[in-house]
Amino acid sequence: MTTARDDARPAIALLVGERVRSLRTGRRWSLDELAGRSGVSKGMLVQIEAGRTNPSIGTLVRIADAFGVTVARLVEEARPPEVQITGPDDYSVLWEGPSGGRATLFAGVDDPEFVEFWEWVLEPGEEHVSEDHSVGTREIAHVVAGTMTLVVGDLELRVATGRTAVYPGDVPHRYRNDGDTAARVHMVVTMPPGEFDRRTRR
Template identity: 80%
Template sequence: MTGAGDNARPAIAALVGERVRNLRTARRWSLDELAGRSGVSKGMVVQIEAGRTNPSIGTLVRIADAFGVTVARLVEEQRPPEVRVNGPADYSVLWEGPSGGRATLFGGIDEPEFVELWEWVLEPGEEQVSEDHAVGTREMAHVLTGSLTLRVGAVEVRVGTGQTALYPGDVPHTYRNDGGEQTRVHMVVTMPPGEFDRRAQRR
């Protein structure tokens, strides 16, 4: 996912760098290998591991896909216990729109399920363009307030308040607020287990 203001909070940059470096070295991958698998440049990987940059959601998704983990695994302070209650202090705001919108990651589950729970707030006129995720990724978006214009591949639909859209996340997709009021969406993302190599030919 890429977009204006599409940056992780500075406070988590060092944590993300440490997590990426640990996951990479545990697999005995070189920087070049991670760059190839994720489609993220080697220079950017170096900057991330050093904690010198705030990676975009799109970059985090690509790296998480390569490792076969959720984005939450990269940004949460610790692996959650069997029962964990998260509050606002635990949430990660990973995107901020030009008019004040935001994307907040409430949490994620790794192994054996791969699930993330997000809240998206889009102010009028804001848009978030997302690349394709790992093959088999699915998303479900429930609109709490306002309306969401959702484009998935060549299909564009309007999702109104109280409606829920279910769609593939492994094709390019866009979230947009074409209305005159704030749009608030709760989103569940499910991913297939296993590492994803973007160099491999898709089937």
């Protein structure tokens, strides 16, 4: 399993643990309730709330969906609600590929709409598999450099430099680099407001 950078792991793990515990207790949910809603095991949630593990993007998405918040809400430091300018020290690298690729969360907005802004860098041969997000989630991916292979359900498309793909994020999807050079992608994720209980899909 690939995770965030080793040097960022302790700070991110502690912050995520505090946020998850605060959101859960604020709703008066037990760990069992959050586990049921998110599909993340109770044991993993215990580890996360204690700050003893750095969860994968997939796990963060499941937890954020259950609470009805963005991933950014779980990993970013609190900041003023109006105008804000961020830089590299504020960004969260939440995935690293085996060849040096990475997924960086630049920023997120929780109110009134849920929006996240990401940069993905996929080195040749790298792939990231994403589960389905909450119902109604959409993604917009603009390829800045290289070519990204996008798989959405049974549909596979090659998205070249300068092209933009708009597709549903509430079905399983994946990003892959089948080329010889790095693919750099700017991505916007939009989600409907509200909590999402994965048990309703069973």
